[in-house]
Amino acid sequence: MARMKKTAEVPPCYAMVLPGLEAIAAEEIASDLGGDIRKTLRGIVVFRVPEITEQLLQLRTTEDVFVLAWGTDELTHRALDLKNITRWTASNADWQRLLQIHHAVHVRPKGKPTYHLVTQLTGQHVYHRSAAREALAKGLAGKFPATWKPAEENAAVEVWLTIQKQTAVCGLRLSDRTMRHRTYKTEHLPASLRPTVAAAMVRLAEAQAGMTVLDPMCGAGTLLAEQIESSRRQGKGIVHTWGGDRDLNALRAAVTNLRRVGPTILAQWDSRALPLATHSVDRILSNPPFGKQLSTPEEIGPLYRECASEWNRVLRPHGVAVLLVAEMEPLLEALRPHRWRPVRRLRVQILGQTATISVWRKPEE
Ligand SMILES: C[S@@+](CC[C@H](N)C(=O)[O-])C[C@H]1O[C@@H](n2cnc3c(N)ncnc32)[C@H](O)[C@@H]1O
Structure with a gap:
């Protein structure tokens, strides 16, 4: 996957699925949403839809859906990745626009705005998941209003970074637990x-x-x-x-x-x-x-x-x-x-x- 640059067009999305259901989820996305499947990884389907609406939340075979901030398949497994994660997070995504899309689709919990970072890492890398999370947090510095507080549960906004060997996807979670449960x-x-x-x-x-x-x-x-x-x-x-x-x-x-x-x-x-x-x-x-x-x-x-x-x-x-x-x-x-x-x-x-x-x-x- 080439790294995604800032673009005025509708950003790509990705869905997390149970490993083995990628093909069937891709079929659902293509037939029910008119989605264009860009890439399938283990447990992840990257796609584009003409418009990002609440209809995305109606998918039945996906565990979660996200709007993509950036993606890469150029990870090296070495410490250099951490610098790149920070750089791509800081420069390769239009966070204001992603937040607008997120707020239009996701049901906002009541109360003060909060955010939560989720990092998943599979494969052998010289760094740990916590270091990837720190790199992500660094890249996000100044992207959200200063009044937003971190929260472990029921955060208004969740930023996910999923790393699988040399591939990574980073995005805002549009779905909540009711999609999978x-x-x-x-x-x-x-x-x-x-x-x-x-x-x-x-x-x-x-x-x-x-x-x-x-x-x-x-x-x-x-x-x-x-x-x-x-x-x-x-x-x-x-x-x-x-x-x-x-x-x-x-x-x-x-x-x-x-x-x-x-x-x-x-x-x-x-x-x-x-x-x-x-x-x-x-x-x-x-x-x-x-x-x-x-x-x-x-x-x-x-x-x-x-x-x-x-x-x-x-x-x-x-x-x-x-x-x-x-x-x-x-x-x-x-x-x-x-x-x-x-x-x-x-x-x-x-x-x-x-x-x-x-x-x-x-x-x-
Ligand atoms: C894995 S569960 C099915 C889960 C279910 N399909 C669902 O959608 O949640 C298997 C079920 O088979 C039932 N079962 C086992 N032997 C059975 C039999 N001989 N006749 C009818 N039901 C049986 C069990 O009671 C159990 O509820």
Whole structure:
């Protein structure tokens, strides 16, 4: 990425995404915002939009969005970087203009203006994160009004510097925590899915108006909530959502979370014997239990096999399933007899754990 100079045109933006979701977030930015994708790094998508508006905050597959102050892929990993960080921060960005954009988009907390600096650093550099933060602070000297106070939490303005090996992006955070956590999600379960991952799975399923989408192991209802939100935003008509779980506590959490999102049919059931008619659903979205938290490896194989056979029964021919699992092998084995066709696979990093989203299409019978 060439270093960005002061410019009168709309500055670029960047989004932070869970590693592995870059492609799907780029698709969302391009199709929903008309964005032009400039660069994709691990966990970061740099893009331009014709205008920076609150619409940016409507993105579903991104964890955070920023307006870019400067970016580089010329870091040396040596101490020289620190001087450059200060110099680029001081000279390569029009902070007044960035603040104007920020204030137009971001909801301003009440009270005295405050700011917060966030520095992230991955890769091997001779300097520490704290030194990069100091370099950033030096570059920002005099850029904000003297009355602004630093604050650790709920700051009115957050300046982020993210360094990944020889690449760095620095910008103002436009989103707040509700982008990644959503407002509907008041009930959390230990294995609850991250909303941005659920949103990515919903995009991959491409459900159309009039279709029925099933989450047979719905937990706290995140996939169902994202499906309802997505169809509402598209405004092309209702997608029917059905969900169930064998655990009553999970169902209660789903009921609470979905209450403010939209209507859905929920039931207590065992995903291996669903009370649903054959070929009654068009899409299946699921993240069956995985990891030590919920199941042992010995349980996963039989559970996936029995679920696959039941899901194959209820899914209509040509229907699509989008599944998230930690281990692909038991899933592949479970699906083999049903000859579902693999459409797409994404390896994602969710809270330090690697998992795979796979998209499948059921053939004609
Ligand atoms: C990883 S969680 C699902 C999270 C959920 N998709 C969400 O959006 O938050 C897995 C869920 O599968 C449920 N489960 C496990 N075995 C089941 C079975 N045989 N039938 C139905 N639900 C089951 C668990 O109770 C748990 O809530």
